[in-house]
Amino acid sequence: MIDFELNESQKMIISNLDKNLEENFDLRIENKKADGNKNNNHGWDEIKALGFLGLLSSEKNGGLGLSFFDFTLTLESWGSKLCDGPYLENSIIIFLLEKMNNDYSNNLIQEISSSKKIITSIISEQFIGKEQIPMIYKENNEYFLEGNVKNLPYLEQSTDILILALLDNEKKIVIVDKNKLRILDENKTITGQSLNDINTEKLLISKNEIIESKEFEFAEFYSMLFTLAKCAESVGIASTVLNMTIEYVKNREQFNKPLASFQAIQHSASDMYTKLSETREFVRYCSKLSIDDKNMKKYVSLAKIKCDEELSKIAWNSHQIHGAIGFTWDYGLHLMTRKLLLNKSLNGDSLLHSEIQLQ
Amino acid sequence: MFSKEELNFRIQINSLIDKFLPKNWQKYPDERLDEDWELSKKIKKELAKNNWIAPSWPKKYGGLDHNISSSIILSEIFAYRMSPGNDRFGVRMIGPTLLKYGSEYQKEKYLNEITSGEVQWCQGYSEPNSGSDLASVSTKGDYDEEKDEITINGTKVWTTLGHRADRMFILVRTLQNSKRHEGLSLVILDMSDPGIKVNPIKNVSGSSSFNEIVLTNVKTSGKNIVGKLHEGWMVALDLLNFERSGIDYIGWAERCLDDLEKYCKDIDILSRDHIKITISSLRANLESAKIMTYKALWIKTKDEKIHMEPSMSKLLATEINIKIHDFAFEILSKNATIKDNNHDDFASRILKNRFFFISGGILGGTTEIQKNIIAQRGLGLSK
Numbered sequence: 001m002i003d004f005e006l007n008e009s010q011k012m013i014i015s016n017l018d019k020n021l022e023e024n025f026d027l028r029i030e031n032k033k034a035d036g037n038k039n040n041n042h043g044w045d046e047i048k049a050l051g052f053l054g055l056l057s058s059e060k061n062g063g064l065g066l067s068f069f070d071f072t073l074t075l076e077s078w079g080s081k082l083c084d085g086p087y088l089e090n091s092i093i094i095f096l097l098e099k100m101n102n103d104y105s106n107n108l109i110q111e112i113s114s115s116k117k118i119i120t121s122i123i124s125e126q127f128i129g130k131e132q133i134p135m136i137y138k139e140n141n142e143y144f145l146e147g148n149v150k151n152l153p154y155l156e157q158s159t160d161i162l163i164l165a166l167l168d169n170e171k172k173i174v175i176v177d178k179n180k181l182r183i184l185d186e187n188k189t190i191t192g193q194s195l196n197d198i199n200t201e202k203l204l205i206s207k208n209e210i211i212e213s214k215e216f217e218f219a220e221f222y223s224m225l226f227t228l229a230k231c232a233e234s235v236g237i238a239s240t241v242l243n244m245t246i247e248y249v250k251n252r253e254q255f256n257k258p259l260a261s262f263q264a265i266q267h268s269a270s271d272m273y274t275k276l277s278e279t280r281e282f283v284r285y286c287s288k289l290s291i292d293d294k295n296m297k298k299y300v301s302l303a304k305i306k307c308d309e310e311l312s313k314i315a316w317n318s319h320q321i322h323g324a325i326g327f328t329w330d331y332g333l334h335l336m337t338r339k340l341l342l343n344k345s346l347n348g349d350s351l352l353h354s355e356i357q358l359q
Numbered sequence: 360m361f362s363k364e365e366l367n368f369r370i371q372i373n374s375l376i377d378k379f380l381p382k383n384w385q386k387y388p389d390e391r392l393d394e395d396w397e398l399s400k401k402i403k404k405e406l407a408k409n410n411w412i413a414p415s416w417p418k419k420y421g422g423l424d425h426n427i428s429s430s431i432i433l434s435e436i437f438a439y440r441m442s443p444g445n446d447r448f449g450v451r452m453i454g455p456t457l458l459k460y461g462s463e464y465q466k467e468k469y470l471n472e473i474t475s476g477e478v479q480w481c482q483g484y485s486e487p488n489s490g491s492d493l494a495s496v497s498t499k500g501d502y503d504e505e506k507d508e509i510t511i512n513g514t515k516v517w518t519t520l521g522h523r524a525d526r527m528f529i530l531v532r533t534l535q536n537s538k539r540h541e542g543l544s545l546v547i548l549d550m551s552d553p554g555i556k557v558n559p560i561k562n563v564s565g566s567s568s569f570n571e572i573v574l575t576n577v578k579t580s581g582k583n584i585v586g587k588l589h590e591g592w593m594v595a596l597d598l599l600n601f602e603r604s605g606i607d608y609i610g611w612a613e614r615c616l617d618d619l620e621k622y623c624k625d626i627d628i629l630s631r632d633h634i635k636i637t638i639s640s641l642r643a644n645l646e647s648a649k650i651m652t653y654k655a656l657w658i659k660t661k662d663e664k665i666h667m668e669p670s671m672s673k674l675l676a677t678e679i680n681i682k683i684h685d686f687a688f689e690i691l692s693k694n695a696t697i698k699d700n701n702h703d704d705f706a707s708r709i710l711k712n713r714f715f716f717i718s719g720g721i722l723g724g725t726t727e728i729q730k731n732i733i734a735q736r737g738l739g740l741s742k
């Protein structure tokens with residue numbers, strides 16, 4: 001049945017989250033972060049305090065048992081306030097662990113939902129071949145992990161790392177305690193976020209740390225869901241860009257009239273609004289598909305292509321509409337643009353997704 | 360298009376830049392930085408030695424009596440090489456305006472200063488409440504007839520190189536309560552006046568190329584009014600027409616496209632159909648926009664009219680520059696957004712410049728205003 005309306009509980013979750021995330025949102029602090037002078041994970045503490053890490057875990061595991069679509073709605077709010085922290089990673093890990101439904105996975109879900117364990121990962125980048133994949137090898141019945149993992153986000157906030165590794169050419173997922181790893185370089189994204197390179201250097205791992213997922217390819221599903229989650233986050237970021245733009249053109253006057261009264265500005269703003277609405281509905285549609293749906297893979301790629309094509313364009317147009325004020329660092333519009341460009345550059349480019357969707 | 364001598368001039372300018380610019384120079388010059396500013400001064404001095412700062416100006420003002428081609432070559436090469444030392448405000452804005460409207464005193468003094476390469480100018484047009492609507496400027500200029508002196512009070516904003524400039528040409532309201540376009544005057548100021556305070560503003564690419572300028576009781580002689588008192592509007596507009604053309608954007612765009620093509624070749628993706636088609640389309644649009652900028656610069660030398668070509672070529676040049684940078688970003692992607700130990704200078708330059716080039720659609724009259732001008736003044740479509 002066609003239905004675009006959000007239900008009452010979805011509306012309540014979003015308005016509650018919006019209110020909480022709004023409180024500590026400060027563009028000046030975000031600007032300092034982008035300048036590399038401050039680490040700031042706005043929204044992360046709020047998400048934990050609200051119990052949102054358990055959003056996708058079943059009631060049996062102490063969670064709220066909500067759908068992936070509900071989760072992506074929260075990401076629109078999360079993105080709109082430029083939040084940062086391993087919310088997406090941990091939620092998706094929980095979502096996939098739920099599918100495994102064994103003692104190990106249930107235990108892990110409960111630990112993550114209660115923030116006892118926080119996991120970080122870049123398996124989506126590893127899966128699409130954009131980051132290195134370490135090896136697992138067996139020696140005297142013991143397993144060792146060897147290799148580097150590059151550009152890991154949120155190391156500081158995490159206790160463990162989920163890594164894609166190869167054992168006899170087979171993809172495996174390993175969860176490793178952060179303290180067992182050697183931290184190499186610190187890198188920075190254009191938003192000022194810290195990323196770390198780590199080295200596993202013949203790390204002894206127990207069989208337990210290797211996740212077996214027979215029914216589905218953990219890494220592939222993680223990669224798809226993470227891509228979609230990032231799309232929803234970007235939609236949220238772009239909606240803030242649109243709101244800032246509308247607010248500005250209503251208030252700024254030139255030629256004794258508000259900018260909003262010029263047709264050129266109206267057309268530009270209406271294009272932004274139309275494209276954003278279209279992209280948002282498409283991402284929402286894709287997020288409603290079940291991961292067992294045979295079209296899921298194709299639609300994730302289509303969503304990524306659509307977001308890449310439209311959302312940073314909305315930001316660039318907004319800079320144009322703002323005039324010189326939007327060219328200043330302190331105004332903060334560039335923070336959204338940076339985050340949109342960063343998201344665009346992750347999880348594969350249009351060429352990769354074109355190939356996937358054509359398969 | 361260019362004669363043998365002109366092509367030779369191109370080689371000479373390139374070798375002059377070679378002498379100063381470090382090898383592998385990969386950045387848009389940031390004249391806020393002392394090192395870039397020093398480099399800019401050195402290059403200008405060297406250009407001045409050969410009368411190359413403004414080669415199309417008359418010899419008596421330090422030029423070479425060349426036609427406009429030399430100026431085109433100069434601007435294009437400086438942009439392509441991303442070299443500091445190309446004086447936009449002196450050579451391309453106030454200089455031609457003084458040649459057309461200036462008194463003999465002004466030409467003698469200021470044009471020779473510009474071609475000596477030792478004096479930096481800035482442009483005091485925009486104000487916090489007067490951007491596109493330039494005719495609404497409210498900075499006050501009180502003219503004292505007895506002393507033949509103007510006293511200026513107000514705030515200008517977005518003043519590029521205001522922190523480095525020795526002189527400013529400034530648009531002020533000399534007749535209070537006058538109609539919008541009337542009672543304005545274009546005046547020359549000395550930036551060392553104690554009444555001038557310069558506050559830097561940081562831009563989205565992370566550097567501080569522009570400033571807020573607060574003027575409190577700044578005095579200048581009546582001899583520094585360009586054109587007639589209270590009749591500065593047309594002079595100011597004409598100056599803007601000199602500012603446009605977009606020739607720099609052509610140089611920056613061409614450099615980016617050449618580097619991108621080489622990059623695609625190096626990483627072995629140039630043979631892919633969509634890369635070939637996109638690069639070729641960008642190249643075609645770049646070359647055609649380039650010809651249009653040449654025409655815009657040439658037509659200004661033909662007669663005194665205000666033409667549409669500068670508005671058109673500014674639109675075309677800024678648009679193709681953005682398209683090329685956006686495509687470069689598509690290709691470079693993660694290399695541009697994440698700075699790790701593999702990170703390459705080309706990728707970080709593309710991203711920094713892409714942010715910087717937001718300004719192309721804004722400064723010197725925004726894209727929307729150019730379109731209004733073309734429709735209303737060019738095509739006669741009513742307001």
Ligand SMILES: Cc1cc2nc3c(=O)[nH]c(=O)nc-3n(C[C@H](O)[C@H](O)[C@H](O)COP(=O)(O)OP(=O)(O)OC[C@H]3O[C@@H](n4cnc5c(N)ncnc54)[C@H](O)[C@@H]3O)c2cc1C
Binds near residue numbers: 322519520721724
């Ligand atoms: C990097 C940079 C350097 C600059 N350097 C200088 C300098 O050295 N000296 C100087 O004097 N100024 C400088 N400027 C200022 C520049 O000239 C102004 O930014 C420009 O004129 C636009 O004014 P504004 O920024 O106030 O935008 P606004 O005029 O507020 O315009 C905002 C938006 O509304 C649109 N708009 C406005 N009026 C209309 C209309 N009638 N119809 C349709 N759309 C309209 C504009 O196109 C724009 O998209 C610089 C600007 C930048 C970004």
